[in-house]
Amino acid sequence: MPRAAATESVFQSIADPTRRGILDLLKEGERPASELGAPFQMSQPALSQHLRILRDANLVSVRAKGRQRIYRLNPEPLQELYDWVTHYQEFWHDKLRALGAHLDTKARNNKRSR
Amino acid sequence: MPRAAATESVFQSIADPTRRGILDLLKEGERPASELGAPFQMSQPALSQHLRILRDANLVSVRAKGRQRIYRLNPEPLQELYDWVTHYQEFWHDKLRALGAHLDTKARNNKRSR
DNA sequence: TTGACACATAAGCAATCCCTTATATATTTC
DNA sequence: GAAATATATAAGGGATTGCTTATGTGTCAA
Numbered sequence: 001m002p003r004a005a006a007t008e009s010v011f012q013s014i015a016d017p018t019r020r021g022i023l024d025l026l027k028e029g030e031r032p033a034s035e036l037g038a039p040f041q042m043s044q045p046a047l048s049q050h051l052r053i054l055r056d057a058n059l060v061s062v063r064a065k066g067r068q069r070i071y072r073l074n075p076e077p078l079q080e081l082y083d084w085v086t087h088y089q090e091f092w093h094d095k096l097r098a099l100g101a102h103l104d105t106k107a108r109n110n111k112r113s114r
Numbered sequence: 115m116p117r118a119a120a121t122e123s124v125f126q127s128i129a130d131p132t133r134r135g136i137l138d139l140l141k142e143g144e145r146p147a148s149e150l151g152a153p154f155q156m157s158q159p160a161l162s163q164h165l166r167i168l169r170d171a172n173l174v175s176v177r178a179k180g181r182q183r184i185y186r187l188n189p190e191p192l193q194e195l196y197d198w199v200t201h202y203q204e205f206w207h208d209k210l211r212a213l214g215a216h217l218d219t220k221a222r223n224n225k226r227s228r
Numbered sequence: 229t230t231g232a233c234a235c236a237t238a239a240g241c242a243a244t245c246c247c248t249t250a251t252a253t254a255t256t257t258c
Numbered sequence: 259g260a261a262a263t264a265t266a267t268a269a270g271g272g273a274t275t276g277c278t279t280a281t282g283t284g285t286c287a288a
Contacts, residue, residue, distance in 0.1 A: 011128060012129050014125060015129035016245090016246085017125075020198070023202075027202065027205060032264080042248095044266090045247085045248075045249085045265090045268095046248075048266055048267080049267090064254090064255095067263060068255095068263095068265080069264080069266090073202075075202045078202045081199050084134070085195050088196075092189040148235085156278090159235090159236075159279085160278075162235065162236055163236090163276075163277085178284095178285095181234045181284065182285095
């Protein structure tokens, strides 16, 4: 089974707005390829290629239903992205706290110097 | 003030592993450009170009200190990424719960049929 | 002031990305 | 079986990416 380089592909997969749009759509439930393409103004092969990339990144799974391909979201690989960005969340919270403290100090000083 | 297309640039900026590495480094504190380049085997201009992209995306800020440029992390734009991926977090939690329930059911059925 | 240093920008280039049109494959319908 | 439908893959091309070497700019040190 050919396993794609997972880490790389998740960050790259979501770099494209069309692919993020597809994932957003799939959050609301599984859908055939044709419906996934509807919101985007591009040819059918173009969409099919985006779906291939999402498949390779293991972000979606497919099942056949007649001549349709039903796509379903597989969010697990996004965990890595979540983990990565979460490490920054604490940082920006710290920063907001620091800003708050700074403003407090300023307010105190203003009061005192008045 | 020239404002870059924020949304696009954050997702694109973090698509590159070198740039993620730079941001990770900056989490530990501000650093001059030279130190940021050390871990990556590439020329000085190559690094400088990555730093430019991060600046344009407003993910870092710079200040001059003699002939050095001191870079500092600015995590705010990552909030958008955090918001985006967070909407999936609940989904994969649901999925794990569903899997758990399924396994429970299976276990019950196995027990009953034994 | 002259040279070394830290960095940015310019120019060029191969690889990759994202689209297109053309074609193949499988399924359903007539 | 033949035509229509749903999708995938192939081939090609323009734009973008990420590097390289060459060069510019500002600062420090002798």
